[in-house]
């Protein structure tokens with residue numbers, strides 16, 4: 401892929417994200433919900449990890465806690481060796497800005513800007529100039545070169561989401577967190593988005609974490625973790641869709657797996 405390698409690529413066997421006995425409790429009394437109940441995990445640098453589980457199992461909560469978007473109730477999260485959970489609000493904002501990339505179900509592109517301006521926006525905000533070779537590699541991998549002068553309103557949902565992925569990757573974050581990135585897309589567009597994220601991990605050494613409740617997402621993963629009722633209950637390495645469905649049937653309440 402254009403011979404572009406990141407600093408991440410040579411440090412592939414290190415731990416990029418670590419959670420130690422993470423708890424997240426919402427509310428108290430009768431409305432108390434323990435969304436995460438003692439989650440421990442280590443995610444390897446340069447791997448694409450998918451966190452799966454049924455609706456309400458705590459996937460989004462876990463992603464938000466790992467990414468420093470939400471404070472935890474107990475336990476610790478580290479990105480590299482930085483203790484995310486021990487940072488003050490300002491430092492957490494800086495960590496998210498400098499070291500974390502996000503892709504959400506909606507692409508959240510700015511409609512007044514061109515595709516190119518959207519992709520460059522995170523760097524523009526912090527006054528960093530793009531490395532043109534890296535920009536080209538990211539744009540070509542995302543398959544959006546022909547769209548650079550378009551505005552988001554002129555793109556399909558799948559194209560918009562690939563632009564959002566390119567925007568997340570361009571600053572070379574330590575981790576890209578994606579929350580149901582294909583939730584709004586048809587199968588083909590979803591496959592293109594997931595293919596992009598997998599290539600970012602394989603070819604650029606980008607650490608990627610995706611949460612999803614759809615078994616077909618797992619075929620792009622190096623590793624799948626299964627969350628049930630706020631706890632990690634199982635995992636598979638480089639799984640087939642059939643293996644994922646089998647594990648989901650064991651892990652999930654009856655009738656939850658389609």
Ligand SMILES: Nc1ncnc2c1ncn2[C@@H]1O[C@H](COP(=O)(O)OP(=O)(O)OP(=O)(O)O)[C@@H](O)[C@H]1O
Pocket residue numbers: 426427433434435453454455456457458459460461462613
């Ligand atoms: N802000 C909040 N306040 C109170 N409870 C919450 C809040 N956010 C999530 N929860 C609860 O925490 C639990 C886990 O929710 P979460 O959204 O993390 O699950 P999920 O696996 O991502 O679900 P889905 O697949 O439907 O998005 C659920 O019981 C949910 O109702």
